Amino acid sequence: MTNSAHAKGRKTKNYKVVYPREAKECTPPNRHICTERKGTGEKEKRKGGEKKERKIKGRKGRRRNGKFLGLSISQVSALFFLLYICFVCRNLQPIIIVRSSDKGFVRVTLNSSLGFGVTHNSTFHVAPDSTRFSTHAPNRTKDFGGVWSRPYNTWPSDRPLPCFETENPKIMTDEGLQKMNPTKEGLVYLKLMKVAGSTHAGVHVRIARNLARRQGWKKGSICRSRYVHAQGNKYKDRSKTQSFLWSTVREPTRRYISQFFHFHVSRRNVEPSIINFKEYLKKDRFLNNEQIMNRHSIQWLSTDINRTDPIIAANNIIKDYDFISITERADESLVVLTMLLNIPLGDVLHLDSKRSGGYDDGGFQQKCFFIQPANLSPEIEEFLSSKLWRKYIKPEELLYRAANHSLDLTIDRLGQAKVADRLTQFRHAQQVAQKRCGPITKFPCSSEGERRSTTNTDCFMHDFGCGLDCLDQIAEELGISNKTY
Numbered sequence: 001m002t003n004s005a006h007a008k009g010r011k012t013k014n015y016k017v018v019y020p021r022e023a024k025e026c027t028p029p030n031r032h033i034c035t036e037r038k039g040t041g042e043k044e045k046r047k048g049g050e051k052k053e054r055k056i057k058g059r060k061g062r063r064r065n066g067k068f069l070g071l072s073i074s075q076v077s078a079l080f081f082l083l084y085i086c087f088v089c090r091n092l093q094p095i096i097i098v099r100s101s102d103k104g105f106v107r108v109t110l111n112s113s114l115g116f117g118v119t120h121n122s123t124f125h126v127a128p129d130s131t132r133f134s135t136h137a138p139n140r141t142k143d144f145g146g147v148w149s150r151p152y153n154t155w156p157s158d159r160p161l162p163c164f165e166t167e168n169p170k171i172m173t174d175e176g177l178q179k180m181n182p183t184k185e186g187l188v189y190l191k192l193m194k195v196a197g198s199t200h201a202g203v204h205v206r207i208a209r210n211l212a213r214r215q216g217w218k219k220g221s222i223c224r225s226r227y228v229h230a231q232g233n234k235y236k237d238r239s240k241t242q243s244f245l246w247s248t249v250r251e252p253t254r255r256y257i258s259q260f261f262h263f264h265v266s267r268r269n270v271e272p273s274i275i276n277f278k279e280y281l282k283k284d285r286f287l288n289n290e291q292i293m294n295r296h297s298i299q300w301l302s303t304d305i306n307r308t309d310p311i312i313a314a315n316n317i318i319k320d321y322d323f324i325s326i327t328e329r330a331d332e333s334l335v336v337l338t339m340l341l342n343i344p345l346g347d348v349l350h351l352d353s354k355r356s357g358g359y360d361d362g363g364f365q366q367k368c369f370f371i372q373p374a375n376l377s378p379e380i381e382e383f384l385s386s387k388l389w390r391k392y393i394k395p396e397e398l399l400y401r402a403a404n405h406s407l408d409l410t411i412d413r414l415g416q417a418k419v420a421d422r423l424t425q426f427r428h429a430q431q432v433a434q435k436r437c438g439p440i441t442k443f444p445c446s447s448e449g450e451r452r453s454t455t456n457t458d459c460f461m462h463d464f465g466c467g468l469d470c471l472d473q474i475a476e477e478l479g480i481s482n483k484t485y
Contacts, residue, residue, distance in 0.1 A: 186224030346475025
């Protein structure tokens with residue numbers, strides 16, 4: 001026996017005598033004064049072998065014969081370990097469900113402890129009949145502040161693409177008639193402001209034109225389509241089996257900046273000051289933060305214009321649209337679109353409608369306006385970094401992030417290698433098209449800023465769908481005019 005304080009025994013607050021586990025005094029004949037430690041509880045052995053349970057100070061539970069609430073210590077440890085792993089993976093969480101008053105949607109609140117003092121809280125809205133929100137795992141749907149991503153579905157192989165005869169040929173080239181005559185069937189592209197919408201509308205026109213050609217329609221025919229600025233609620237009653245609805249979104253701050261410089265600085269010669277920028281935002285009813293109508297992307301894309309909860313509206317947009325392309329990932333988006341519809345890459349070959357440092361479409365005041373590059377003042381940059389601005393654009397930002405992740409999920413589903421291969425082909429074809437078709441195609445405004453008459457351009461309407469015949473030739477030469485996914 002050693003002479004240390006531990007070996008001799010010491011008095012503590014909770015015990016008369018405490019010995020270390022390896023102390024040899026625990027052997028007879030000194031067993032009656034030995035204290036033995038086991039697991040999380042402790043008990044003393046006294047004379048006559050009598051055992052007495054002790055309450056451990058500071059513990060709420062009670063240990064009986066090496067068990068905690070009827071479970072052995074090893075079982076309790078294993079259970080808490082499994083619960084911890086489940087909480088970290090977010091596959092098993094305490095859930096509080098509150099029924100929302102907004103047309104049967106459910107607001108689900110998750111609150112889980114991740115350990116080490118970290119807590120996760122999130123709230124999102126789901127439709128009772130929706131199944132895509134039920135699983136959260138790597139490379140699957142993801143929650144962006146309540147807006148959920150999803151992979152887009154390919155068009156069923158046993159169903160022909162929704163190419164129907166147009167009701168009135170004049171509708172195809174008249175923006176006003178398209179707005180007044182929404183369709184329940186056909187190809188629909190909902191065009192937003194400053195998202196490369198004119199370029200994508202031109203792609204849409206080319207798809208509709210080429211589909212009609214492959215069905216043997218006469219030259220100049222086009223499938224029933226819509227591709228102008230319009231409200232999404234015009235298509236709330238569309239047939240989802242007989243129509244294809246898609247659109248484009250852009251990072252919201254960049255979109256607002258582009259819109260200000262295009263419509264105000266370039267066209268109206270407004271000075272790009274912080275005062276004028278805020279005045280422009282007031283026209284978008286910026287100061288009234290509560291209404292869904294004040295957020296451009298959600299306002300225009302929502303198929304239910306009466307919704308006031310932007311999170312529910314954003315979820316509906318992701319759910320209702322057959323595809324949403326991303327401005328910053330235009331090439332990838334268009335390649336994925338061809339694979340969803342199983343159409344040739346040549347159908348999405350295009351020429352850009354507008355570029356910063358060029359001219360617009362010549363429609364405003366029947367003049368060509370030079371598009372000023374977006375040079376921000378320090379005051380505007382500071383404002384765009386403020387909490388007020390971040391709060392205002394948050395719903396649009398969440399929609400953008402969910403749509404961006406939805407594109408990733410769709411690429412994963414289609415096969416990253418296949419998408420990458422087609423993307424390489426497409427980018428090569430685009431380079432050839434820009435080099436050969438760009439210089440010879442007549443846009444509404446010339447490179448010198450002169451406006452051409454509508455009969456003297458190579459565009460289908462306004463400044464989109466331009467150079468279609470030249471693009472056909474490039475697609476044919478490169479072998480991408482008929483080859484499908």
